[in-house]
Amino acid sequence: MAETGGQGSESLLFLTDEQLRKGIEAMFFAYRGFTADPDRILDHYDYGRAHHRALHFINRFPGTTVNNLLAILGVTKQSLNRVLRTLVEDGLVESRVGLRDKRERNLHLTAKGAVLEQELSDAQRRRMRAAYRKAGPEAVAGFRQVLEAMMDPEMQRHFSEKDHGA
Amino acid sequence: MAETGGQGSESLLFLTDEQLRKGIEAMFFAYRGFTADPDRILDHYDYGRAHHRALHFINRFPGTTVNNLLAILGVTKQSLNRVLRTLVEDGLVESRVGLRDKRERNLHLTAKGAVLEQELSDAQRRRMRAAYRKAGPEAVAGFRQVLEAMMDPEMQRHFSEKDHGA
DNA sequence: CATTTTATGTCAGTCTTGTTGACATTCCAA
DNA sequence: TTGGAATGTCAACAAGACTGACATAAAATG
Numbered sequence A, B: 001m002a003e004t005g006g007q008g009s010e011s012l013l014f015l016t017d018e019q020l021r022k023g024i025e026a027m028f029f030a031y032r033g034f035t036a037d038p039d040r041i042l043d044h045y046d047y048g049r050a051h052h053r054a055l056h057f058i059n060r061f062p063g064t065t066v067n068n069l070l071a072i073l074g075v076t077k078q079s080l081n082r083v084l085r086t087l088v089e090d091g092l093v094e095s096r097v098g099l100r101d102k103r104e105r106n107l108h109l110t111a112k113g114a115v116l117e118q119e120l121s122d123a124q125r126r127r128m129r130a131a132y133r134k135a136g137p138e139a140v141a142g143f144r145q146v147l148e149a150m151m152d153p154e155m156q157r158h159f160s161e162k163d164h165g166a
Numbered sequence C: 001c002a003t004t005t006t007a008t009g010t011c012a013g014t015c016t017t018g019t020t021g022a023c024a025t026t027c028c029a030a
Numbered sequence D: 001t002t003g004g005a006a007t008g009t010c011a012a013c014a015a016g017a018c019t020g021a022c023a024t025a026a027a028a029t030g
Helices: A015-043 A049-058 A066-073 A077-089 A110-135 A137-150 A153-160 B017-045 B049-060 B066-073 B077-089 B111-135 B139-148 B153-160
Strands: A093-097 A105-109 B093-097 B107-108
Touching: A015 A049, A015 A110, A015 A137, A015 B017, A015 B049, A015 B077, A015 B111, A015 B139, A015 B153, A049 A066, A049 A077, A049 A093, A049 B017, A049 B139, A049 B153, A066 A105, A077 A093, A093 A153, A105 A110, A105 B107, A110 B017, A137 B017, A137 B139, A153 B017, B017 B049, B017 B111, B017 B153, B049 B066, B049 B107, B049 B111, B066 B077, B066 B107, B077 B093, B093 B153, B107 B111, B111 B139
Parallel strands: none
Antiparallel strands: A093 A105, B093 B107
């Protein structure tokens, strides 16, 4: 106690265990909301969150390789392969033998795959947009700063990729 | 284009699909970081994330009932029960028959349970604290605002519980 | 050219954590 | 007192992660 006034606007009260606990619980509850809408859609198609993640990053990085996706998603190849196999079988993803390096597979969404990806990301963006609008631009900037600082450094690399422009 | 200057500080550029996409990916990567440290610890004890969540909220709300926990965690009672059973068997959680209503079970951490909960939340707080410190108090305020707006309304209730003071 | 390394895919088996269904116990209210 | 609602437990199953072993093809290296 009697800590007041010693630090002015540089107060470190936001670093108390209590504040951190709130942040931790906020992450937990918010992440549930974050995934809820796509999850509901995926149920209709008998897909899961793993399929969503694959579709998202194949759309984001068209022509990416399996290995690349592995690094981004942080799962084993066996796990990713199971998901990719169903997506290819169902005609949502196309897996083309690499041009320069024929060991690689370059992954692309088909028209059908792009449609589902859109549906999923529309739903997720809708919630994100509502949250952004409610909180305002300055809050959003802070949101992004904290999230970025919370990632593993290696993931920050993936995050910043193709991200040089505004 | 030529959108510049029309809206001053009220610019809606933070609501573009591109900005939202970055927010979505930031959530994905940050959540991985968020859970990484506790997950590593849990491995040593042959527990999983579900055990961590149970320990956290039993510690947060001592004496809570199974039903209460169910609502917070958003899983089925059968799923929670499996986790609780192992925690009780291993002597981390005590399950006392309710005083007023004998159908209920009141859940408490044992001394042993409190030790593990501390170890887990210390690790998680360490990362959260580093991120908070790096981003600064204003960013943290924005972080919390956006997360809260992203939750399902029902979860916002749980989140605000016992949260009236500073 | 022979060998090794890399990229990918597959099979089998396990673990965690979610699900439903069935059931026992307890409480409460008609 | 009896039937329904609430609470919790047991059993069986599914999704999606994991490890380990192995196959194939292509690239890189000596």
